[in-house]
Amino acid sequence: MATNGIGSSVKRKEDLRFITGSGRYTDDIQLPHQAYACFVRSPHAHATINSIDRSAAEAMPGVLGVFTGEEVAADGLGGLICGWMVKSKDGSPMKAGPHPILAHRKVRYVGDHVAVVVAETLQQARDAAEAVEVEYGVLPAAVDVAKTHDSGVDIHDDIPNNLVYDWEIGDKVATDAAFAQAKHVTRVELINNRLVPNAMEPRAALGHYDTGMDAYTLYTTSQNPHVARLVISAFVGIAPEHKLTVIAPDVGGGFGSKIFIYAEECVCLWASKKVRRPVKWTADRTEAFLSDAHGRDHVSVAEMAMDENGQFLALRVNTKANMGAYLSTFSSCIPTYLYATLLAGQYKTPAIYCDVQAYYTNTAPVDAYRGAGRPEATYLVETLVEECAKDMKLDPAEIRRRNFIPKDAFPYQTPVALQYDTGDYEPCLDKALELADYAGFPERRRQSEAKGKLRGIGFSAYIEACGIAPSAVIGSLGAGVGLWESAKVRFSHTGKVQVLTGTHSHGQGHETTFAQLVASKLGVAYEDVDVIHGDTSKTTVGMGTYGSRSLAVGGEALVKACDKVIAKGKKIAAHLLEASEQDIVFQDGNFSVAGTDRSKSIGEIVFAALVPHNYPPGLEPGMEETAYYDPANFTYPSGVYICELEVDPDSGVVEIQKFTAVDDFGNVINPMIVEGQVHGGLAQGIGQALLENAVYDESGQLISASYMDYTMPRADDLPSFVVHTTAGTACTHNSLGVKGCGEAGAIGSPPAVMNAVADAIGTRISMPATPEKVWRALQKTQLAQAAE
Amino acid sequence: MYAFGYHRPGSVADAVKLLADHPDAKLLAGGQTFIPTLKQRLAQPSDVIDLGGIAELRGIRAEGDNVVIGAMVKHGEVMRDATVKSMIPALADMAGVIGDTQVRNRGTLGGSISNNDPAADYPGAVVGLGATVITDRRQIAGEDFFTGLFETALEEGEIVTAVSFPKPVAAAYEKFRNPASRYAMVGVFVAKTAGGVRVAVTGAGPCVFRLPEFEQALSTNFAADAIQHLNVDASGLNADIHASAEYRAHLIKVVAKRALAKIG
């Protein structure tokens, strides 16, 4: 049996190259005769482009070409698309304005790409970009999602009030009826702050048109190279799909922001044919802040109807979602199908209704960011539940316990479309209470008070949905793609294995976990398995990595490919061992005749398949099996997080004392990697709650456009986490029983932190809970108390 | 970056001459502010004069009751230096809370004070201790050196060579970090010196300033209680997305009390 198989905390294969600086990222790739692109970006949030004078730029040294939206239009290129058609309440399709790869006649946010300069060197490209003279006609801008409807600003033609869609889910009549009967209603108004993803590696692209082959290659920072290939060929129309290779080599973090197909990569590819040279662009950090798709930015009102015992009767929610200036690739499904479908949370609330208005504003596009919709749902539900507990004078643990979907109710159909296949919420709560020493909290609070500090504790019981599927269902809801996954297992003569996967690893550690999986399934040595991903010319067609789908969907495809290897191996073994195929059993890498000691190792079988001197007649030689897998449902990880913190009332500084995370991820392949994923997610979630905020001023300038003003969490902002993965409930519809763990930390943590802040200071404030906000809230309560 | 000429003189005299010969030249010290400025194309000097090769700008020495620190001495050196730690431990503490390890191992005293970032820590120490800035041509009292937002008393072509810090009776520096940049959102340097009590505030206003009311109150009782009843006027203080002027005014007192509490 392989010792590094499923369940062992193997050190990650990929880390040696990452931590020794020998990774190969897009910007590391140098092609002969490579030229450099520099984009001219809009300094205005909203303006007409009256004229572009490029003559000075074109005359500058080293300049190979200056291109604008006029050439894009003249070449008949299509634009970037949003791949999920969401329909409004009245059945009308969402209103998507055009999204050209270079702005045409108008700019709609600061950083919008107006022109590109291609030159021999990066410095020359920059110099010339400064010499491109753009005459703008500045227009008023709409920035705030709560105000854009009535702003009178028309961001796109023929899209009244900047309203993209007005969508709903759930039973409004039943919900309103339950509210009419309720003994008590608790209401909250919430802002989900806007975030900048900040992957360590900024976006980059290297486009290469090969004249001889009449074919294109795009190296790019992508989480899903096949999806990029599809959009760039079928919608932007730069190259037919069979003449386009997309390679996403090592990618230094994505968090969602590298799912999307961006203008810059399309422009580099397109321009490479114009100048007959490979064209490279690498974002600097300012460009990343301005032009990477941002995350979250919701304004919501939520109400819970309860009976006299704090039983939830109905939940009613209205959300306004900021989409930015253009609809990014998956933006439309984030505040709808990935958000409102999660509003049941872990609770058996019988009636739920939510409507969502999505708006354009003159800000960077907003799309999926770690958790994508589910953090928004969790923040809303878990804030509301904590307020319900307060209103009903119930312990926050108790109100949750009362409303949990009971263990025996699974599979559980929620009122908001999803059906949870499995779950068991109380054990997570119990474990979290124990690890957090909830019983000892009053004493710790007393100790803090003795030091002049305020102490608070906050809960969050999250649910999330990973591995969005099945394709037929999401198709019926408007998705433009299927969300299956693929894998190939390829053996060589010497018994070594290449795994080709349609998922993409940009920090998750697939090279390790997928190798562990194959080692376990096929009994080969872990060291003998290499995982290949990110190159459309090599790997199986796949949908990439996001939404915590790689293992639950891609891993299961890999299992199916392994099963095919075993099935074929049995035929070969039966021939070699002169037994009937039905009598061959496969275990720990050996094919043996049941009840005998006659057996052949998988290496011997593979060798026979590749050197078929003695081989079953009629059977194809070779050992290379491919499988595709379309899941029956999402998977539903869940957990309970408890945050305990101290507030310094003098300065308003919040310091997390302890953060306890208990998760049910179903079965686990590599516990160390899972723990790492939770740590990273918690850092981002705590970042959202306490530190991070993307701020535009009224004119649409991003004033938090560098690390001088955008607070990224640092190690010393965070406590040492207490992370525990329960034995859990195995997913019922994949053979591995796995659920996905990549986003949980970011989904579950913000409400735990904010509930703890509210518990400490006695009032609720918005994220991020900066020292000044906390201090002001305390001032206000003091004044109110003094007035009493 | 735009292209520029590069020079690495071996003496202050050579550097002064280079500056005179190249009116659009700029000095390079640790480069922690200057290099990012160049990379973002926010400055376009014709020439860059690197002070890194000038031995006379380095070194820390005790001169009577003063610690004299060369302009090219790095924050990390000040933080670890035995002379500084024994004579003015508050100064070593101050250097130790500048930026992070990488920044402290590049950034210099001369670069910091010449730049006079309103959120920098050093101006607090220079004014708080009543230090004297020494240049290639004169000596300038710390308070007269910092004249406004990113403005100093330095003349065209003048080079800071050292700063002389008098040993105080007691002193402490406390800093409330900007959560994003980790520069001072409010920094307060309190010192009891031969010439009286000094309280210098950095980070809160456009330029370092003293708080006479605090100083007066502390002259009779050098302890946190002495300023309990005082409030700082918010007018003229900085306001940004991290902190309003009002909050900064409040923090000045909180931070000053913490500095005083350190002295005990």
Ligand SMILES: Cc1cc2nc3c(=O)[nH]c(=O)nc-3n(C[C@H](O)[C@H](O)[C@H](O)COP(=O)(O)OP(=O)(O)OC[C@H]3O[C@@H](n4cnc5c(N)ncnc54)[C@H](O)[C@@H]3O)c2cc1C
């Ligand atoms: C990430 C980061 C975090 C930081 N955090 C802090 C912080 O918390 N607190 C803080 O106080 N500072 C902080 N700094 C600033 C840093 O500590 C340096 O002090 C500062 O950048 C300037 O010093 P330098 O030696 O790098 O000077 P340079 O960047 O080389 O020069 C700065 C300016 O001073 C001029 N100059 C340099 N030397 C002289 C001289 N001898 N005479 C005349 N003019 C001169 C230069 O021409 C230039 O205009 C931070 C910097 C970074 C990059």
